[in-house]
Amino acid sequence: MSWLLVYPIVIPLLTAVLTYILRHNPAGRWISVAGTLALLLTSIMLLASVIRDGVIAAQMSDWGAPFGITLVADYLGAVMVVITAITGLATVVYCIGEIPERLERQGFFALLQVLLMGVCGAFVTGDLFNLYVWFEVMLISSFGLLVMGGTREQLDGGVKYVALNLVSTVMFLAGVGILYGITGTLNMADLHLAVREVENTGLLSSVAVMFMVAFGVKAALFPLFFWLPASYHTPPIAVSAIFAGLLTKVGVYALIRVFTLIFDQDVGYTHTLMLWLAVATMVMGVLGAAAMNDFRRILSFHIVSQIGYMVLGLALFTPLGLLGAVFYLVHHIIVKANLFFIAGVAKRIGGSTDLSKLGGLYAHAPVLAFLFLIPAFSLAGFPPLSGFWAKFLVVKAALDAQMWVVAGIALAVGLLTVFSMTKIWGAAFWPDHPEGAKPRLGDIPVFERLAMMLPIGALALLTCVIGLFPEPFVNFAEIAAGQLLDPSDYISTVLGVQP
Amino acid sequence: MELLLAITTGVLTAVAVYLMLSKNLLRYLWGLVLLSNAVNFVIFLGGRLTPGAPPLIDEGDYAPAGEVANALPQALVLTAIVISFGLMAFALALIYRTYMTLGTVTSTEMRIAEPRPRKPESDE
Numbered sequence: 001m002s003w004l005l006v007y008p009i010v011i012p013l014l015t016a017v018l019t020y021i022l023r024h025n026p027a028g029r030w031i032s033v034a035g036t037l038a039l040l041l042t043s044i045m046l047l048a049s050v051i052r053d054g055v056i057a058a059q060m061s062d063w064g065a066p067f068g069i070t071l072v073a074d075y076l077g078a079v080m081v082v083i084t085a086i087t088g089l090a091t092v093v094y095c096i097g098e099i100p101e102r103l104e105r106q107g108f109f110a111l112l113q114v115l116l117m118g119v120c121g122a123f124v125t126g127d128l129f130n131l132y133v134w135f136e137v138m139l140i141s142s143f144g145l146l147v148m149g150g151t152r153e154q155l156d157g158g159v160k161y162v163a164l165n166l167v168s169t170v171m172f173l174a175g176v177g178i179l180y181g182i183t184g185t186l187n188m189a190d191l192h193l194a195v196r197e198v199e200n201t202g203l204l205s206s207v208a209v210m211f212m213v214a215f216g217v218k219a220a221l222f223p224l225f226f227w228l229p230a231s232y233h234t235p236p237i238a239v240s241a242i243f244a245g246l247l248t249k250v251g252v253y254a255l256i257r258v259f260t261l262i263f264d265q266d267v268g269y270t271h272t273l274m275l276w277l278a279v280a281t282m283v284m285g286v287l288g289a290a291a292m293n294d295f296r297r298i299l300s301f302h303i304v305s306q307i308g309y310m311v312l313g314l315a316l317f318t319p320l321g322l323l324g325a326v327f328y329l330v331h332h333i334i335v336k337a338n339l340f341f342i343a344g345v346a347k348r349i350g351g352s353t354d355l356s357k358l359g360g361l362y363a364h365a366p367v368l369a370f371l372f373l374i375p376a377f378s379l380a381g382f383p384p385l386s387g388f389w390a391k392f393l394v395v396k397a398a399l400d401a402q403m404w405v406v407a408g409i410a411l412a413v414g415l416l417t418v419f420s421m422t423k424i425w426g427a428a429f430w431p432d433h434p435e436g437a438k439p440r441l442g443d444i445p446v447f448e449r450l451a452m453m454l455p456i457g458a459l460a461l462l463t464c465v466i467g468l469f470p471e472p473f474v475n476f477a478e479i480a481a482g483q484l485l486d487p488s489d490y491i492s493t494v495l496g497v498q499p
Numbered sequence: 500m501e502l503l504l505a506i507t508t509g510v511l512t513a514v515a516v517y518l519m520l521s522k523n524l525l526r527y528l529w530g531l532v533l534l535s536n537a538v539n540f541v542i543f544l545g546g547r548l549t550p551g552a553p554p555l556i557d558e559g560d561y562a563p564a565g566e567v568a569n570a571l572p573q574a575l576v577l578t579a580i581v582i583s584f585g586l587m588a589f590a591l592a593l594i595y596r597t598y599m600t601l602g603t604v605t606s607t608e609m610r611i612a613e614p615r616p617r618k619p620e621s622d623e
Contacts, residue, residue, distance in 0.1 A: 129575055129578075133578065133582070136582045136586070139586070140585060140586065140589065143589055143593070147593060147596075150596065150600065152600055152601060152611045153611050153612045154612075155593070155596060155597045155600050155601060156597070156601065156609045156610075156611040156612040156613075157612040158593060158597075159524065159593060159594065159597055159606070159609065160606075160609075160612075162589070162590050162593055163524070163527060163531075163590075163606075166531055166586060166590065167519075167531070167534075169586070170531070170534050170535050170538050173535075173538045173542070173579055174538045174541050176542070176575075177538060177541040177542035177544075177545045177572075177575075178541060178545060179545075180542065180545045180546065180571075180572070180575075181541075181544065181545025181546070181547075182545075229613070230612060230613055231612065233612070234612050
């Protein structure tokens with residue numbers, strides 16, 4: 001059983017090695033698809049196992065917790081692995097249609113698998129220092145993916161991305177060092193118990209803020225988000241999509257994990273701070289998006305804005321708030337990656353992502369226009385799509401906590417989201433192309449068209465399913481939130497009898 | 500000894516922050532190198548210092564006799580050094596490549612990915 005926890009790390013690693021060896025061979029990309037498919041299957045098995053047996057844990061090399069490295073999956077961790085595999089598979093398939101052979105020969109698909117390994121590792125680890133290591137794995141592969149191809153824009157964006165993320169890394173490490181100095185342990189379950197015996201609570205809150213800064217940079221929280229809109233619109237679209245879907249969400253996941261499991265002592269200070277940062281993040285992101293005039297740059301700023309909602313759910317620190325945060329996390333990954341994919345197709349047939357150079361997509365590519373409306377409306381929170389339920393839950397949680405102002409701002413930000421989505425619609429889809437071109441989907445060769453449209457359709461379908469049948473997903477998120485607020489299962493599984 | 504290391508850490512951090520406030524990317528990177536070394540000291544100090552007692556176990560024993568140095572922070576620092584070495588090497592290569600392509604290492608002159616919009620906006 002414990003092997004289920006190792007598969008999400010080992011399978012991408014093996015796939016990465018194989019695809020790197022076969023990078024000059026067309027078979028390499030198919031191995032990449034097969035490997036990601038295997039990752040998806042095993043992650044679903046992991047999820048099923050967690051649903052059946054509750055939290056599962058595995059001690060690496062049989063070093064019992066808290067001394068060795070523990071891998072552990074609760075509801076949240078398991079569902080994040082599944083969603084990583086889904087996004088990974090969609091991206092790999094999309095890459096077949098988009099990525100030029102030149103990049104493929106440089107080992108593009110291998111780096112993509114290493115990225116997936118880092119993300120999955122971060123979701124299943126139960127050890128703080130190990131989390132740092134997975135962050136690094138993720139970071140170094142994302143550096144490579146971001147600048148691969150080496151255009152001027154990519155290098156410019158890449159420098160900012162690298163520079164600010166390295167600061168976050170150093171901050172994280174310093175936090176880990178000080179926390180270890182205070183408590184003498186790095187196992188997250190053990191830390192939950194150890195921080196309760198710390199007398200110097202002021203020092204603990206300081207460390208908590210260090211973690212907030214470190215993960216805040218990763219999650220693109222206000223005022224630490226500048227690297228994101230500076231870089232996310234520069235790499236190939238598929239890379240933008242997987243970054244947009246997964247990377248910032250790992251930061252949010254880490255915030256949720258650390259601020260429910262470890263730093264839940266001084267909620268009045270840390271979580272209130274986080275609440276207002278979340279509100280500022282929502283507002284700044286959506287205003288930034290309103291000012292942009294490029295398909296991908298609008299979407300990049302929207303990531304920032306949406307991160308605010310998730311962190312808001314966490315900062316409220318109520319069962320409903322966390323439920324909303326978990327639901328939002330899952331919904332957002334699917335929708336955001338999908339919007340970037342659509343931007344990629346629009347670029348392919350329309351020739352640009354600059355809104356002033358796009359047009360005529362509704363008249364000549366109605367299928368794409370329809371598929372755009374699903375995630376765009378979902379992002380803005382139109383019923384009955386998934387985003388409606390996500391926003392509804394978070395806003396309801398804010399109202400229940402009697403945070404009238406916060407709830408009002410969250411709703412207003414939703415309205416502004418609609419504004420920038422209609423801006424894309426009104427510039428890229430509705431009017432004629434400024435140069436009179438007829439951007440048709442049929443212009444893309446059949447095989448590549450299939451590879452690019454298949455992930456878009458599948459993710460849109462998933463958005464509709466979550467929107468139309470939200471009950472099982474909400475129930476799931478409710479249990480996940482319950483486990484976060486009362487981690488006794490998590491702790492007894494990790495520290496208790498050997499599995 | 501703790502005091503000396505703590506002061507060293509503080510000085511390193513101060514120098515690092517000063518360097519990282521520079522517009523020149525290379526200075527920024529040197530600042531980052533110093534900062535990551537300061538953090539390594541923090542981890543090392545976090546494990547408490549036990550001078551002159553290596554954590555060695557005598558042959559046939561299961562545990563070291565008496566109080567010995569904490570080996571875990573050393574393992575953590577070692578890992579951190581290796582990782583930051585890789586990251587710094589990448590960052591240096593990236594800055595070199597950026598210099599070759601864009602012809603500058605001054606961060607304020609790098610506006611290709613985010614060209615100045617019609618209205619002035621302050622980034623960074």
